Structure formats: C-alpha cells, structure tokens
Amino acid sequence: MKVFYSSDYVSSSGKVETVKKSRWISKQIRREGGMLDVPRLMTAEDAKVLHDSYYVDDLFAVRKTSATQAALGDWDTSLLKSIQASNGGVLSAVETALKEGIAGSLSSGLHHANYDRGRGYCTINGLALGAIQAVKAGKIVGILDVDAHCGGGTFALLSHPSVMSLGEFYSYDISSNDYDSEDYDPSKVDPNRFVLIKDQKEDDYLQEVQKALDFFKSKNVNFLMHNAGMDSMTDDQFSEETMQKREEMIADWCVAHRISCCWVLAGGYVSNKESPRNVLEATEDLNDPDLSKLPVDHSRVTREVLIELHMKTYRAMKKAFEQLKPLIKN
Ligand SMILES: [Zn+2]
Numbered sequence: 001m002k003v004f005y006s007s008d009y010v011s012s013s014g015k016v017e018t019v020k021k022s023r024w025i026s027k028q029i030r031r032e033g034g035m036l037d038v039p040r041l042m043t044a045e046d047a048k049v050l051h052d053s054y055y056v057d058d059l060f061a062v063r064k065t066s067a068t069q070a071a072l073g074d075w076d077t078s079l080l081k082s083i084q085a086s087n088g089g090v091l092s093a094v095e096t097a098l099k100e101g102i103a104g105s106l107s108s109g110l111h112h113a114n115y116d117r118g119r120g121y122c123t124i125n126g127l128a129l130g131a132i133q134a135v136k137a138g139k140i141v142g143i144l145d146v147d148a149h150c151g152g153g154t155f156a157l158l159s160h161p162s163v164m165s166l167g168e169f170y171s172y173d174i175s176s177n178d179y180d181s182e183d184y185d186p187s188k189v190d191p192n193r194f195v196l197i198k199d200q201k202e203d204d205y206l207q208e209v210q211k212a213l214d215f216f217k218s219k220n221v222n223f224l225m226h227n228a229g230m231d232s233m234t235d236d237q238f239s240e241e242t243m244q245k246r247e248e249m250i251a252d253w254c255v256a257h258r259i260s261c262c263w264v265l266a267g268g269y270v271s272n273k274e275s276p277r278n279v280l281e282a283t284e285d286l287n288d289p290d291l292s293k294l295p296v297d298h299s300r301v302t303r304e305v306l307i308e309l310h311m312k313t314y315r316a317m318k319k320a321f322e323q324l325k326p327l328i329k330n
Contacts, residue, residue: 001034001100001102001103001106001317001318001321001322002035002037002093002096002100002103003029003034003036003037003093003103003104003105003106003314004036004037004038004039004088004089004092004093004096004103004105004106004107005022005026005036005037005038005039005089005105005106005107006038006039006085006089007023008041008064008081008084008085008141009022009023009082009085009086009089009106010022010023010082011078011079011081011082011085019082019086019107021265021268021270021303021306021307021310022086022106022107022265024303024306024307025106025265025307025310025311025314026106028193028307028311029106029295029311029314032179032311034314034318037089037090037092037096037323038104038200039085039093040088040091040092040218041081041084041085041088042083042084042085042087042088042091042124042126042129043084043252044056044057044059044060044276046087046088046091046129047059047087047124047129048293049129049132049133050115050125050132050157050163050245051113051115051116051125051128051157052115052116053069054116055067055115055116055117056124057058058166059075059080059083059124061188062076062077062080064076066117066124067116067117067118068117068118068123069118069119069120069271070072070118070119071112071113071117071118071120071121071122071123071125071173072121083124085107085122085125086107086110086126087107087110087126087129088099088107089105089106089107089126089264090105090107090109090126090127090129090130090262090264091129091130091133092105093105093128093130093262093263093264094130094133094134094155094225095133095233095259096262097134097223097239097261097262098134098137098139098223098260100325100328101151101260101321101324101325101327101328102254102260102261102263102317102320102321102325103262103263103321104262104264104313104314104317104326105263105264105265106264106265107126107264107265108122108203108227108264108265108266108267109125109126109127109130109145109147109151109154109225109227109264109266109288110122110123110125110126110127110153110225111125111127111128111145111147111149111151111152111153111154111180111266112125112149112150112151112152112180113125113157114156114157114183115156115157115160115318119152119153119180120149120179120180122151122153123206125153125154126264127143127145127151127154127225127227127264128143128153128154128157128158130225130262130264131143131158131169131171131225132158132163132166132169134223134225134260135166135167135168135169136166136215137180137265138167139167139222139223139260140168140169140170140219140220140221140222140223141167141168141169141170141221141223141224141225142169142170142171142172142212142215142216142219142221142223142224142225142259143169143170143171143172143224143225143227144172144174144209144212144216144224144225144226144227144250145160145171145174145175145227145229145266146174146209146211146226146227146228146229146232146246146266147175147227147231147232147266147267148175148176148177148229148231148232148253149175149177149179149180149186149229149231149267150173150175150177150178150179150180150181150194150196151171151173151175151180151227152180152182152183152184153174153180153183154171155171155173155183155184155194156183158171158314159183159185160222168219170193170216170219170221171180171193171250172193172194172212172213172215172216173193173194173195173203174195174197174209174217175194175195175196175197176196176197176198176200176205176232176237176238177231178196178198181194181196182319187300193212193215195208202238202239202242203243205232205238205242205246206242206245206246206249207245208248209250210249213249213253216259217257221259222258222260223259223260223261223262224250224254224256224259224260224261224262225264226250226260226261226262226263226264226313227264227266228246228247228250228263228264228265228266228310228313229265229266229267229268230243230265230266230267230306230309230310230312230313231266231267231268231269232269233268233301233309233321238309240305240309242291243254243309243312244312244316246311247313247316247317248316250290250316251316251317251319251320252320254320254324255318255320255323255324258324258327258328260324260328261317263313263317265313268306268309268310269301269306270301270302270303270306
C-alpha cells in the first residue's frame with residue numbers, strides 16, 4: 001500500500017506543533033517494514049477547483065490578509081510548502097487509490113478550511129479536494145469524517161450548487177465536539193449527514209460508524225475518503241480499543257464491498273486529560289519515538305500513544321489493501 005509522506009509536511013513544524021506527528025508515524029511505518037512515497041505538490045490550480053481564486057492567489061503569494069492568517073497566523077514560505085506537500089499527498093493518495101484500491105497520506109484532511117478563508121489550523125481543504133478528484137474520475141464518493149471536530153469547511157465547500165453538479169458524493173460527519181459546526185444548515189444537510197455524539201457510550205459511537213457505512217452502501221458509494229482523526233480518543237471520551245474497532249470496521253467494510261479508499265490522519269494530539277497539550281514539551285523527541293515505551297496510563301496521550309493510535313489506521317488499511325488489491329480492476 002502506498003503511503004505518501006515528505007519531510008515538507010513538517011517544514012512548518014515550528015509553527016504548527018501537530019504536524020510533527022507525521023514524521024513520528026513515518027518512522028514507525030519504516031520500522032515495521034513499510035515504504036513511503038513522495039507526493040506531488042498541490043498547485044494553485046488544484047486548490048482553485050474548490051477554493052476562491054483570490055484567496056488561493058494570496059496564499060501562494062504569501063500575502064498576509066485576514067483570510068490567509070485566519071487559520072495559522074503569519075503566513076510564510078515554509079507554511080506554503082507544508083500545505084502544498086500535505087494536500088498534494090492527499091491528491092497523490094486519491095490518484096493511487098483510484099488505480100490500486102487503497103492508499104493514504106500522513107497528512108490531515110484539513111476539514112475546517114472554507115471557500116475563501118482558513119480556520120482551525122486548516123487553510124486548504126484536502127479532504128474536499130480529494131473527494132472531488134475521485135468524483136471527476138467517475139466514482140460515487142463517500143466522505144467519512146470521524147475527526148472529533150465538525151468538518152464545517154468541507155460541508156460548506158461541498159454544498160455549493162456548482163460543486164454538487166460535478167457528480168455524486170455523500171458526506172457523513174461523526175463528531176464529538178461541536179467546533180466548526182456553524183456551517184451545518186439543517187435544511188441542506190441531506191445528503192450530507194452530520195451527527196454530533198456527546199456524552200454517549202462507546203457502543204453508540206461504533207453503531208453510528210456502522211450507520212455511516214450502511215448509508216454509503218445504500219447510495220452505491222464505491223470510493224471512500226476516510227478522515228481518520230484520533231482526537232475522539234485523545235480529546236474526548238472514547239477508548240483506544242474503540243478507535244481500533246472503528247478502524248477495523250471501516251477497513252473490513254472496504255474489503256467486503258470492494259470499495260476503494262484514500263485515508264488521511266486528521267486530528268489527534270499529545271495531551272493529558274488533566275492538563276491538555278502540556279505533555280508535548282516533556283515527551284518530544286523527534287528522533288526517538290519508541291512504541292516499546294508505551295505508558296500504562298492511556299489517559300495521558302504521550303507521543304508513543306498518539307503514534308500507536310494512528311498506526312491502527314495504517315495497519316487496518318494495509319491489511320485491507322492486501323485483500324482488496326487482487327479484486328480491484330483497473
Ligand atoms: Zn479534530
């Protein structure tokens with residue numbers, strides 16, 4: 001299974017702490033004998049398929065405007081390179097999955113990025129761009145967003161009539177935190193589903209994932225964009241075991257129904273439930289992530305716990321790829 005990663009993903013890491021995890025995960029994949037592929041860079045033209053052209057031009061010219069600074073503050077060339085590489089990775093993974101069945105990128109779907117401005121660390125919405133790329137290739141696309149936060153940017157971008165006329169796609173957003181839910185207009189929600197699960201049991205969460213997969217099946221979806229956030233565990237109430245079950249359910253569903261899939265990492269943060277985000281400094285060591293040092297207390301999300309969480313997606317999808325590849329016709 002091809003997994004896209006480049007050191008450019010983390011070229012802005014001084015500014016954006018959470019992208020560092022892609023480097024940690026890339027090392028673990030190599031350690032487990034996996035290979036990594038260098039993605040293409042997203043161009044301004046790629047981004048303009050869904051985003052406002054003035055906004056994209058400002059980003060690529062590194063112009064500081066309220067819109068370009070909305071997600072990440074000061075905009076510079078290292079940030080531009082990181083965004084081009086990480087969104088390019090999503091596009092490369094979609095291109096590969098269209099041919100080979102399943103592929104992934106160690107980047108995020110950046111689901112908060114909206115039509116003409118960034119939000120919540122997201123500037124260009126790779127999840128939506130990837131979905132439309134697969135739609136244009138003739139696929140019926142399901143977008144499963146299981147990042148803990150709402151993907152209001154994706155919803156707004158894909159709800160535009162000119163985009164909806166491009167082909168058939170359906171999104172299903174299962175969130176446990178209402179951040180970025182403002183764009184979900186109930187009158188426009190169907191066929192885009194949005195479920196906010198708060199203070200519910202783990203079984204309810206997994207049942208909702210099953211409902212999403214059943215919904216996609218009822219719509220004859222044959223290509224899945226999986227925004228595999230792990231922040232439902234790291235920020236919220238669900239266990240590591242539930243995250244593992246979720247990833248296996250999704251991967252098994254792809255195999256059972258011969259669905260091609262592009263997966264990306266999405267949210268998931270080093271944190272401590274008592275003092276969120278404070279653990280990063282104490283645990284950070286870019287050169288030596290070591291899963292043999294997993295702490296017993298998983299309420300404390302160290303770098304090792306976070307790597308292990310995201311590796312669940314990689315391992316489940318790799319297994320699915322091996323089962324699916326002989327069945328997928330080019
Ligand atoms: Zn999130």
